[in-house]
Amino acid sequence: MLFMTRSADDMVERLRQVEAEISDLRCEQAVLINELDKINVAGRDGHRSINEWLSAELDVSRASATELVFAGRHLPKNRPINFRLAEGRITFDRAVGLLRLADAGADPSTMEHAESLDLATLGRVTAQQRRVTRRDEREVAAERFVSVQPNLDGSAWRLSGLLGAVDGRIVEAALSERADRMRMLPDGDLATRGQRQADALASIARDSLDGGSDAAGSPGGRVTVLVDLDEANGTGGEEGCRVRYGPRVGPTVLEELLCTGAVQIVGLSGGRPVVTSDAARIIPPAVRSFVAHRDGGCTIAGCTSRYRLGPHHIVPRCEGGTHDPENLTTLCWFHHHVAIHEMGMRIDAGSPPLRRRLTRAPIGPDPP
Template sequence: MAVVDTVLTDVAKSGPHSDTAQAVHHYLDRLDEDWPEPDPTEGRRLVLARHADGSITGRFDLDAVGGEKLQTALESLLQAGRCAGDDRTRAQQPADALVQLADNALAAGGLPTLRGHKPQVIVKIDLDDLAAPGTGRGTAEMGFGATISAARARWLACDGAVTRIVLGPDGMPLDHGRTLRLFPPHVRRAAEVRDGGCVFAGCAAPTWWCDVHHLLAWIDGGATDLANAALLCERHHTQVHHGFRVEGQPDGRWRTWRPDGTEIHTGPRRTGPPRTRPPLVTAA
């Protein structure tokens, strides 16, 4: 043990904390190599805390294999979602990747149903607030209780479904109208063929990451057709609803402007056939 103590002391003095921790685990694993392998799921933890503004902070603990799976999934989205001129911090990039991971899972439709319904993000808002041109802070309520602005509700409705529900004076539903899917499947397919992926300058996100964005908001009379549609990944769709702007050109190219009116130049966009899903590879 004296030799082990000497080695660990030298590692602690000369290297970072991570090297010391790795060395300790190395020796612990060899003290009893035949002991029963513990159940890794017993140590997994995930705690989420919601704040007054609806934002979430959290902490999680995963075993080595679970952590590797999460890192692999996030890193694939992170690398694929990095576009030219990306100025996000290293902390922002995996956060965006995590939201995109959830967005993809919800859009794929493969998650378990809840009481006969597919899981979906739900927003409740008064029709007058939805149609008003202003930001409308705190006028919409989400399924888990968070309050958001009317502007964010309009963004979510951009590629969502809208259901009219008439409430009585006591707040009870009196009439439930037909749910309208804003962009029908055939328009989405046409946009996928035309755009090939996210049209935001420099972005290479594939079609299955993307929402179909109304260039002129539907609440302002924008048509739900191909001429008024643009594919945008989750992050860039969010940015377009917060001051950025994309515009299609007669030659089929797209241009992007920042909120201050300056254009984002990233060089010619990649040309060729639409970005399709990679082939599924299975282990033998």
């Protein structure tokens, strides 16, 4: 019942008191840690560092341990901050924040300015104060990496990495420059920045493999996909299509591969290659040239992109669509790869041949 009768002001007041007590206790811990650090208690107990030792000894996070060790080492060296903390005029967290700013080499006017900052801003000001040393740079250089990992069944990939300041900036600039060239969808849907950057990265990588963005969707690119036709025909379970080796693709991706022919597909039956995409699956060069000449650019109404123009099958190959010029229309990379084959939109068959509209197709069933 005691708690029920407390007013909000009382509780806030008590909260402040507790924080002051915690600051007091932290201060005491910092002094103890500094003494223990001097006699190398970590080494005695077989730990590599005092931070590691403290984290294990107190069962606190590495971040808490690092903060306490930092305070232990720096409080004795900074009497004004030490004094104010001991007097209870600043919290332990603010004392550590100010110590870090002083340690980063802030001048007296910056230190004074910092008094009025909240702790988050104080942290940012400190980070900006800090000079990047050769040692920092070497550490980043040594830790640089990019990892491109498929998930367990190979149906998606995860990227992560760490780059140096300049390389990171270059990659970021290249991605946003390419992402900016990706057009908005005709219906006004705008992909998120993350989605556009993902498309940008894939398109830069494709340019690199094909030798430049001018290269027409070159048949038989350097990626080969092996498709088990027995399973694709529905005799091997309900998964529809399993790729034996190489990337595992679903019906949507397979549809795009069949449409562009940019990736060599080897069909397997009974484990033996029975068909490759180079023959029947590729649009004959004469038809390709004719369609390009006929359309003169991306046929989506309002689109002026000239990036990676290529023919698309209006009725998909897997639904019996042919290489007949009537079934082909020229699209830019964005409308072809992203709008149609990634987002699942379709060409509105009723739209005029040179002012094509896209429709949002309901997600169809997987092919049998």
